Amino acid sequence: MSQIIAVLDFGSQYTQVIARRIRECNVYSKIYPFGVSTAELKKDGVQGIILSGGPSSVLLPKSPRPDPKIFELGVPVLGICYGLQLIGHLLGGKVEKSRQREFGKGTLKIRKKGKLLAGLPASLQVWNSHGDRVIELPKGFEAIASTENSDVAVVQDAKRQIYGMQFHPEVVHSERGIEIIRNFLTRICGCKGDWQMSDYVETAVQAIREQVGDKRVILGLSGGVDSSVAAALIHKAIGKQLTCVFVDNGLLRKGEREKVERIFREHFKINLKVAKSGSRFLKKLKGVTDPERKRKIIGREFVKVFDEEVTKIGQVDFLAQGTLYPDVIESVAIGGNPAALIKSHHNVGGLPKRMKLKLLEPLRELFKDEVRALGEELGLSKEMVWRHPFPGPGLGVRVIGEIKSSYLKILREADAILLEEMKRTGYYEKVWQAFCVFLPVQTVGVMGDERTYDYVIAVRVVESQDAMTADWAHIPHDILQTISSRIINEVKGVNRVVLDISSKPPSTIEWE
Known part of the structure; x- marks a missing residue:
């Protein structure tokens, strides 16, 4: 691999999202444990290093630290959130616990663009998540952007090519965050963006x-x-x-x-x-x-x-x-x-x-x-x-509660009808996942002149990009009507079909 960007993992839930965003810029990324040696990074020929965020505080003596020699490798370094605090702490600056924890959306005010913020407007909405902040920069650094609660939201030592930001550019909530990452990769690290x-x-x-x-x-x-x-x-x-x-x-x-x-x-x-x-x-x-x-x-x-x-x-x-x-x-x-x-x-x-x-x-x-x-x-x-995802435990997590052969038989027939209709109408390719869930709840119904007391099938259809977040898919009513009608009429033991209109988060895609 000719060009590699190393992402050092300090325990952030977004570490792999950073790696994903880099690949979206057609640059190869590789995740390393935070303590990886500079010798290994040098051997792999990394072109740049990103220090991920993390839940720890640099003020704690046992918090995760990188090999300090990474700053002497001669390749650009970008610290994100905890990564910025590490840069400040390890290179002679000062970090303190914030009086007001900054979490969620914030407004980034850019004072100086430089290579990292090139091409961006003067103000951006970004996503913050931190409890510490840098209050004194190491020698050679300057602050080039601020947020409501931090005067040093983005910092740089352009000469040594070391950069840091207090927010998370990798998440979708950060406006034009992918452009910031691309600037680091191409303008600073010199990556060609030709990885396939x-x-x-x-x-x-x-x-x-x-x-x-x-x-x-x-x-x-x-x-x-x-x-x-x-x-x-x-x-x-x-x-x-x-x-x-x-x-x-x-x-x-x-x-x-x-x-x-x-x-x-x-x-x-x-x-x-x-x-x-x-x-x-x-x-x-x-x-x-x-x-x-x-x-x-x-x-x-x-x-x-x-x-x-x-x-x-x-x-x-x-x-x-x-x-x-x-x-x-x-x-x-x-x-x-x-x-x-x-x-x-x-x-x-x-x-x-x-x-x-x-x-x-x-x-x-x-x-x-x-x-x-x-x-x-x-x-x-x-x-x-392009088959839809199917969980490892199979229908075991789509039959709510105890699993019985009779429940599985009902669920299989209902699920087959749902998938058949989704494919027939062309919606199978338009959504992330479509499946039925068996609910061990019996409800009253009427079929012909007879009263029934049968089970409920829930239909779950979601749209997503990577399963990390998802929203319920807005399937046309006439298609849903056909699905419901067929399941109730063709699957013995079902007299009610319901539609799951929950998003992830707070719900998950699967019910169990």
Whole structure:
């Protein structure tokens, strides 16, 4: 990789968003732990360094610190929020706890543009999130912009090419933040902005080969975008060293197993084994109503099935998974408390600590849209690449409460009708995700002259870019009417259909 921008992670919930924004500028970004050595950064040939935000205070003695030699590498450095406070603290300035914590929208007043703020208006709306502030700049620095509560909202030492800002330019709430990042990349770091997904493929393939060596990998194929792209990428890297296993956990959509067998045996031309374990999963889940317990049980059984498949296949060292960034950020509290635990995911939260296989997660630093672009680059079909996301625990988190075979049957039929109508009307390609949820609530209805007491199906259709935020999709009423009518008339056991019109946040996309 000819040009790399290093993002040092100090525990910010936005670290990967920074990396994503850099890639949107067609520059390759790589996330490093905050304590990475300058020797490693130099070896990788980084062209610039960004210090992420973080939940800590530089005033605490055990707060995370970078290798101080990064300021002597001779490459530009940009500190964001906590990163700015680090610059002030480590280079001889003074930081204090703010009397008034600055959180949310603020107005940035630009006094001097320089290279970092070139092309921007004199005033911008930006997004703040900090409790400390720099009150005395290190020698050689000057403040070039301010906000309501900070006279040093943007600082620079143009001679040494060290910059810092108190707000978060990477989030969508910061007006024209992407332009600030692009200025740093192109005007200051000298990046050409010519990185493409094909470059990522080359890098990822090399990384997989280095991690795996001559060992064998087993991958769980669900037929979804993530596992499909992971399979194609890993297969490109190590070929016959990969064995794919499809686990029928009894929590799949209608016709899912048959479709996966057909697509992957024909398209991938790789060794695909099918483990029919539905009854085993449902037995373990009997009587379980807590969403976290369901996820953990499904995760544990998933790994057990894989362990059993390993004994049949022979020596296998790696378990590959299609874990993405939204899975990670919602499941792991990094660096103390940047983001509260929302829910665990099958890919990252359900694995026992003493799993026998090592993990291979080649998509861990990618957002969904990047994974789709990667899939297209790898030559996967449009149908496969643009499939809607499907959770690892499958319908297990779309049947609210206890999972019963009768509930799953109703949900499968209803979900099949929803997807059929979404595709028929062209709305499947226009939205991020569409699915049904089974509610174990019976309501009164009338069919013909008879009184019914049947279940409720909730329809969830959302629009999103990366699953970090989402809004309910405004589907035309006539389409919703057809979906509702078909489900009630064609699915035995349902007499009511409701529409979920919640956004994320505060709700999540999935109900459990």
